[in-house]
Amino acid sequence: MMEILLSSLLLLALLVSVSAFIHMRKKEGIKGWKTALTSICFYAIAILNLMAYWLDGLGIVSWGITIVLLMLGAYFTRYMPHVSQSTA
Numbered sequence: 001m002m003e004i005l006l007s008s009l010l011l012l013a014l015l016v017s018v019s020a021f022i023h024m025r026k027k028e029g030i031k032g033w034k035t036a037l038t039s040i041c042f043y044a045i046a047i048l049n050l051m052a053y054w055l056d057g058l059g060i061v062s063w064g065i066t067i068v069l070l071m072l073g074a075y076f077t078r079y080m081p082h083v084s085q086s087t088a
Contacts, residue, residue: 003053007050007053007054010046010050011050014043014046014047014050017043018043021036021039028081030081034076034079035079035080035081037072037073037076037079038073038074038076038077038079038080039073041069041070041072041073041076042069042073044069045066045069045070045073048062048065048066048069049062049066
C-alpha cells in the first residue's frame with residue numbers, strides 16, 4: 001500500500017513539475033532544446049529510478065545510468081539562460 005502511495009505522489013509531483021517547467025519557459029520566451037537539457041536529464045533520473053523501483057531493478061545498472069544522467073545534467077548547465085539581476 002505504501003509503495004503505491006509513494007509512487008503516485010512521485011508521478012503527481014513529476015507531472016506538476018513538468019507542466020510548471022513548460023509554462024515558465026513559455027512565459028520567459030525561452031526556446032530551443034539546449035536550454036532544457038539539464039531539466040530533461042533530471043526528469044529522466046526521476047523516471048528511471050521510479051521504473052527501477054517498480055521492476056525491482058535497483059542494481060548497479062540503474063545507479064550507473066543515474067550517475068551518467070547527473071553528470072550530463074551538470075554539463076548542460078552551460079546552456080542554461082543567464083538571469084539578469086536588476087538592482088533596485
